[in-house]
Amino acid sequence: MPDPANAFFPSVARLGLTAVLVGTLGSLATGARAADPIRVGVALDISGPFAAGGAETRDAINLAVRLLDGKLGGYPAEFLQADTAGSPDQARQAVDRFIQQNKISLFTGPTPSNVALAVGPALFAAKVPYISNNPGPSQYAGPQCNPYFFGSAYQNDTWDEAAGQHATNQGYKTAFIIAPNYPAGRDHLTGFKRTFKGSIASEVYSKVGQLDYAAELAQVRALKPSTVYFFLPGAMGINFIKQFVASGLSKDTVLVTGPASADEDTIAAVGEPMLGLFSGSQWSHDLSNPANQRFVAEFRKAYNRLPTFYAAQAYDTVMAMDAAVREVKGNVADRPALLKALKSANFASVRGAFKYDNNNFPIQDYYLRVVGKDAQGRITNKTVSTVLKAHRDAYHDQCRMK
């Protein structure tokens, strides 16, 4: 005979579990009922494949919030952070919670484009402005442009257009181009091809997260192109650069890339083999405008290292929000006014002066940088020249907004 106490306990335990769960959820809910500051949802890559970029983003946002005293435009603000783990699915859930549970008024945070594309629709439907700290997918620049999306950093293709322009300027005849096999990868190589006037020796799409590029590099050796252009963010680029240099190809072939593989985070992981690597970007840590000088100094003081573009762009989004909220005098509920304020971009950006195009993407300059040693012997980027001036992205006329 089963012991009655034992038999009773399980069903009580089961109900108890449910009660505890509901209670926990209840406490999570009531936490959101505090006095109403302006809530900003920040969905970060704290874990997952883009965790390094996410960590930079978080550091920069925390710095900006501290410098602004936890306020936007002088009004109390609350920055809610959630981990997307680089997964569009988890990002969707985080955003749904931000919108329905926390009632956010502004949003930023994701590092990769696929997450931006996944969370955008929910935010636009809820009329929450999304100021992008990194992704600038072509869909949002063109046919799917939306007044609630601000590609405030750059449009994905523009980095590659800058690199392609540099390659053209240098008179390179042939290029071998490579990117991971996902839509952002294709976008980036399309951008390069748009401005590169030489011929493409080969266009290769490698596996996402691929570690070993020996097979692709052997092809480079066989084809002998003048230049190799790659878009391989994160660890992929780290691998590629190390292996490219180790195979002796850097003697005869120039390596060009974008900031995703040519900034401080990559330098920290690669080191010497990166010397001489060119990249095109709208920002570099040695830009001399006052906002940037302040940002870089504060970042170094707080974190004891030079910031990457992830940090610079994230810092800018917070400053942009600050300026916009000040302009609407804290009345973020007036969405049309908030959108207008955001679009006027009346803040000192670390990249220097810029304004928004019709599709809410920036019209700005792009600089050529090279990795070298600075006066202290540290390996870092040096801005060389301006490759594209007041450059508009290639999709703005596909966008029906004015």
Add this chain to the structure above:
Amino acid sequence: MTAILFFEQMLNGLGYGLMLFLLAAGLTLVFGIMDMMNLAHGSLFMAGAYLAAQVQGRSGSFVLAVAAAVVGVALLALLLEALLVRRLYGRDHLAQVLATFGVILVADDAVKLVWGAAPMMASPPAALSGPVELLPGLLYPSYRLVILVAGVLVALGLYLLVNHTRVGMLVRAGASNRPMAEFMGVRVDRVFSGLFVLGAALAALAGALLGPLTAVQIGMGEEILIPSLVVLVIGGIGSVRGAFVAAMLVGMVDTIGRAFVPMALRSFLSPTVVSDLAPLVAGLATYALMAGVLAFKPAGLFPARG
């Protein structure tokens, strides 16, 4: 397609295959003898890479780094075996999968706690960071050659160990019929611990060697785990010879899929179609190989238990 390109790609396939062998050898021995499905093997690989990168960063010596990684992970494995793995012998495979999957989760966060989320720098020794001219016109990275040589040496060593020593005889006996081996008086628990540590040491060696070539980052264990399991299954469980042959096959097929198939496709298909099709083929190649082998030999090429 030139002879040089072909030769270079073959070397690449060989190198990749040998690294997979280092991992699969440990896995197959542990699974074959101890009937233990150890998903945390990839985490041991990761631990080896991180330890080596750390020691190299502090001391500047590559040899010291590799040695420290192997010894360090061996000790870690000893601890892991005593605390956890030992209690999983004799359990069903699912329980082992679950528990070792738990170890993966713990290891990933532990590494993140200690070293942070960003990839770590690991570089080959300065003397090996350039290429070597193997043939006129073929410059091959000297570091990759070192890996090739190391892989071949380990393979030879394992062959000698398994086939020409007493310990190897015990291992083979245990793999083909464990109860009988126990009846014959084999000190099973000692053999088990030793095997587990050996497998871990091999994985750590692979991690320490591959670190300078690739990125040292969280999750690198899971990345290499799947190809290693594929090699394990193709080769047949419990057979080191099977693991070797399968690793070579997988290395070659992977290289062919990534290098030669796209070239072939490009000769008669348009670039846009190739850019869609080639990555698909490359991704599927090794899985198709595995499915093909299993269709004809459902227990792998050289199953130890006949």
Add this chain to the structure above:
Amino acid sequence: MTSVTGHTSARLRWAPWAVFALLAAFPLVAPLLGLDFYVGFVRRGMVFAMAAASLNFILGFGGLAALGHAGFLGVGAYALVALADAGVRSAWLLWPAAMLAAAIASAIIGLVVLRTRGVYFIMSTLAFAQMLYSVAVSLRAYGGDDGYNLFERPAFGLGLDSAHEPTFYWVVLGLLALVMALFDRAGRSRFGHALAGIRDNETRMRALGYPVQRLLLVAFVVAGAVAGLAGALLVSHNAFISPATMHWTQSATLLVMVVLGGIGLRWGGPLGAAVWIALEEVLKHFTEYWHLPLGLLLIAIVFVAPRGLAGLLATPRGTGAT
């Protein structure tokens, strides 16, 4: 809790009904507690409960550890996306179509993988799931790796508005209940007993003349079809699908849910799914290092509760099966 042979303690028999009632009442209660967001959260949990239950069917009854089950979720999801994109609106067409697509996929794959057993079975299901994943990544028309946004939910007809969150919630709850009833029925039937027999001793069943391969294939296809339905519901819930849903780590998570809940035990799938998803959510609120406690929990489960949580909560007397 009930075991596979159906012996139930009288006191426990009403527990599932109580939970069902609580779940049904939740969307009405949630707005009062300010928990509107969690209606969607629980709904997602129910979809995964369905997926886990389908895996539990082949795992618990058939004894087949499939590490590629998430692939069938993906097939169902993408089938729905493809049809919805082509203009099909009705749920009564879309969901059966998703199930059919997943059933076909699992039939084809099953014919190959069911030739193997044990760890080879695990690996070959993994291989095929990765193949499905690779195909999904190459589907440029549906966004490839970026995924695809699907805004409109399938229309239910009958005057019900599928865009209304609680309505969709109740439909999912109803489908989950239907699926659980189906599996329960199947488990008690001759078919279910034959499967259990195959799991316990395949050679004997073969010797007794049972068409083992055919029975396993049927079980595999049924499980695949239900997973396809779960996938279709997931797309409608998220308004989004990406190949990440089919990655092997998702299959591993499903397997973990089933083992956590209790293999072969009737409520193993849903219980494991509920606990895992709830834990993920709660842990993420407290720390960014949430993998650590989850990993430790898994290890603890293996040693403390080898029959899973449902096994812990079941009556302690031996019931023969599992």
